[in-house]
Amino acid sequence: MADALTIPKGHRFAADRALALISLKRRLAYKTTWLFSITLGGWQLLVGIVVWQNIIGAGSVGGYDWDAMRAYLVIGFVTSTIAWGSADWQMAGRILDGLVSIDMTKPVDFQRARAAEYIGGAVSVVPTAVLGAVAAWLLFDPQDPATPLAAVLTAVSVLLIFPMAFGIGYLSILLCFWTRRYLGIQWAKDGFVSFFSGMMVPLSLMPGWLQALSWCLPFPHFTTTPASIYLGRVDALEALGLIAAEAAWVVVMWFGARLIWRRAIQKVTIHGG
Amino acid sequence: MPILEARSLSKRFRRADKASGFKGALKHLVQRKYKNFTAVDAIDLEIEPGESVAYVGPNGAGKSTTVKLLTGILKPTEGTVRVMGRDPHTERIANAHDIGVLFGQRTQLWWDLPVEESLKLLKHMYGVPEADYKARIEKFDELLGLGEFMPALARTLSLGQRMRADLACALIHDPKMVYLDEPTIGLDISVKDRLRAFLRQLVDDGTTLLLTSHDLADIEEVCERIVVIDEGRIAYDGPIEQLKAHYITTKAVDLVLDGPADVGSLAEKFPHYEWSAGEAASEVVVTYESARFTTAEVLGDVTAHLRPRDLSLSEPSIEDVIRRLYAGELTK
Numbered sequence: 001m002a003d004a005l006t007i008p009k010g011h012r013f014a015a016d017r018a019l020a021l022i023s024l025k026r027r028l029a030y031k032t033t034w035l036f037s038i039t040l041g042g043w044q045l046l047v048g049i050v051v052w053q054n055i056i057g058a059g060s061v062g063g064y065d066w067d068a069m070r071a072y073l074v075i076g077f078v079t080s081t082i083a084w085g086s087a088d089w090q091m092a093g094r095i096l097d098g099l100v101s102i103d104m105t106k107p108v109d110f111q112r113a114r115a116a117e118y119i120g121g122a123v124s125v126v127p128t129a130v131l132g133a134v135a136a137w138l139l140f141d142p143q144d145p146a147t148p149l150a151a152v153l154t155a156v157s158v159l160l161i162f163p164m165a166f167g168i169g170y171l172s173i174l175l176c177f178w179t180r181r182y183l184g185i186q187w188a189k190d191g192f193v194s195f196f197s198g199m200m201v202p203l204s205l206m207p208g209w210l211q212a213l214s215w216c217l218p219f220p221h222f223t224t225t226p227a228s229i230y231l232g233r234v235d236a237l238e239a240l241g242l243i244a245a246e247a248a249w250v251v252v253m254w255f256g257a258r259l260i261w262r263r264a265i266q267k268v269t270i271h272g273g
Numbered sequence: 274m275p276i277l278e279a280r281s282l283s284k285r286f287r288r289a290d291k292a293s294g295f296k297g298a299l300k301h302l303v304q305r306k307y308k309n310f311t312a313v314d315a316i317d318l319e320i321e322p323g324e325s326v327a328y329v330g331p332n333g334a335g336k337s338t339t340v341k342l343l344t345g346i347l348k349p350t351e352g353t354v355r356v357m358g359r360d361p362h363t364e365r366i367a368n369a370h371d372i373g374v375l376f377g378q379r380t381q382l383w384w385d386l387p388v389e390e391s392l393k394l395l396k397h398m399y400g401v402p403e404a405d406y407k408a409r410i411e412k413f414d415e416l417l418g419l420g421e422f423m424p425a426l427a428r429t430l431s432l433g434q435r436m437r438a439d440l441a442c443a444l445i446h447d448p449k450m451v452y453l454d455e456p457t458i459g460l461d462i463s464v465k466d467r468l469r470a471f472l473r474q475l476v477d478d479g480t481t482l483l484l485t486s487h488d489l490a491d492i493e494e495v496c497e498r499i500v501v502i503d504e505g506r507i508a509y510d511g512p513i514e515q516l517k518a519h520y521i522t523t524k525a526v527d528l529v530l531d532g533p534a535d536v537g538s539l540a541e542k543f544p545h546y547e548w549s550a551g552e553a554a555s556e557v558v559v560t561y562e563s564a565r566f567t568t569a570e571v572l573g574d575v576t577a578h579l580r581p582r583d584l585s586l587s588e589p590s591i592e593d594v595i596r597r598l599y600a601g602e603l604t605k
Contacts, residue, residue, distance in 0.1 A: 011400035018397035029385045102381045104346045107370040266348050
């Protein structure tokens with residue numbers, strides 16, 4: 001860390017901005033893929049709407065009636081768009097291909113540089129999330145937020161998903177220094193996020209012990225936390241507690257990743273040119 | 274004071290010791306075995322500011338590993354490195370600010386963006402002032418012809434263009450110490466010439482250079498000092514001219530005769546020279562020690578007894594010397 005301090009702050013922020021911009025340009029360079037992701041995200045939301053309408057009907061499941069479930073699904077669509085928006089496979093590819101050696105010859109903090117790239121990439125998913133949410137609102141007329149404060153706290157909770165997604169993505173790619181493969185890690189990570197967040201099925205439908213286990217992990221904050229705050233399933237104090245926990249996970253993952261990086265760079269074994 | 278100083282620098286890696294086939298893979302899954310191998314073995318190296326040093330060796334000799342140790346990418350298993358007074362691994366960011374690195378086999382260009390974008394990003398990373406950036410881009414355009422492919426996507430560049438762009442990326446911040454790992458690999462002769470001229474200019478301007486290459490013409494044209502590494506150890510370290518003077522002790526004359534050459538009788542007649550058959554039956558090669566005989570003496574002796582149709586003079590190249598160094602035929 002003392003090392004980073006030798007670089008003037010202005011340069012560091014300029015480098016962060018440039019890295020974020022490059023990352024955004026790289027995403028936009030593949031316009032078809034970008035448009036495809038918007039379409040696919042919308043399709044997943046539609047499927048969810050149809051399936052849950054069929055399951056819930058006029059009753060309720062896990063404490064969600066059809067009005068609440070529509071809101072839950074739209075929030076899930078927004079949070080999953082953010083969660084899956086990071087191109088962690090690109091970061092992993094750089095480690096596995098040995099291009100990390102090039103990154104290490106640059107006068108930037110590796111983690112901070114990847115975070116800047118993540119931010120740039122994340123900007124490209126914002127239109128998907130916003131367009132999708134607006135369209136879903138117009139089409140499905142989901143329940144309004146429980147209170148104006150709940151709306152504000154939901155927005156804060158959703159914003160915190162960006163650094164959470166980076167933290168989980170970055171921690172998972174660091175494992176490549178040991179595993180030399182990313183595919184299995186990615187599957188596990190994606191599985192954990194979609195299952196324990198409540199994206200796949202609301203956590204309230206799971207057995208108590210599984211719910212308890214979920215809340216020991218960072219994943220519920222990806223969907224259950226914002227949805228619970230929005231729908232008023234938690235009061236204002238509990239909502240603040242959840243947001244504090246979310247922020248704490250961001251901090252823990254950031255500094256935890258720094259500790260892991262220190263071990264990981266000792267595992268760098270790039271042979272040949 | 275040296276700009277770069279390495280003391281007893283070593284790097285050992287652990288490699289999986291796995292038998293081939295499905296059975297071997299299964300066995301390794303249950304009972305993992307590893308073997309240690311030494312890529313760099315107790316190297317001592319000092320480079321003074323402004324020096325141009327060639328770092329050469331056969332494949333797997335430890336060249337690239339040394340470069341990665343010196344640039345801070347790898348942590349040494351043993352020994353120390355100081356570059357401009359810093360440990361390049363623990364003070365990686367500060368060190369990276371003052372060095373330029375090119376790995377010929379890996380690009381630092383953003384593959385899906387124009388070359389210009391990569392250079393602009395590096396400008397911000399290194400905090401290069403706009404005026405200096407523009408001046409350097411103009412210089413690179415003049416010397417490397419960068420302008421012609423600045424707007425092109427990196428993935429559409431030819432290998433030569435890619436290497437020139439990568440060189441510009443490595444030098445955009447005017448680093449004091451430059452490491453070039455195989456900068457001419459895979460390039461055609463005209464691009465190589467252009468790059469070598471550029472590197473000579475760089476050295477003349479006072480940049481300290483460490484160059485690894487399999488192309489010995491790169492070395493002879495760009496560097497004054499050569500470090501030969503083999504099996505992780507330094508086999509020779511000194512001026513290129515001294516290497517030649519020490520080890521290039523013989524010269525040869527290739528003769529083309531009118532009829533078949535009788536090597537045996539020539540050896541009897543001139544026992545103080547070494548005779549060998551040439552590629553064709555009418556060709557013969559006479560080798561002599563350059564310290565004992567002048568070329569004029571040899572030619573005088575030879576032409577007095579033979580009527581060669583053609584002749585040509587040759588001396589072992591630095592490539593031959595290095596080949597013999599690798600083979601252990603020569604010692605420092």
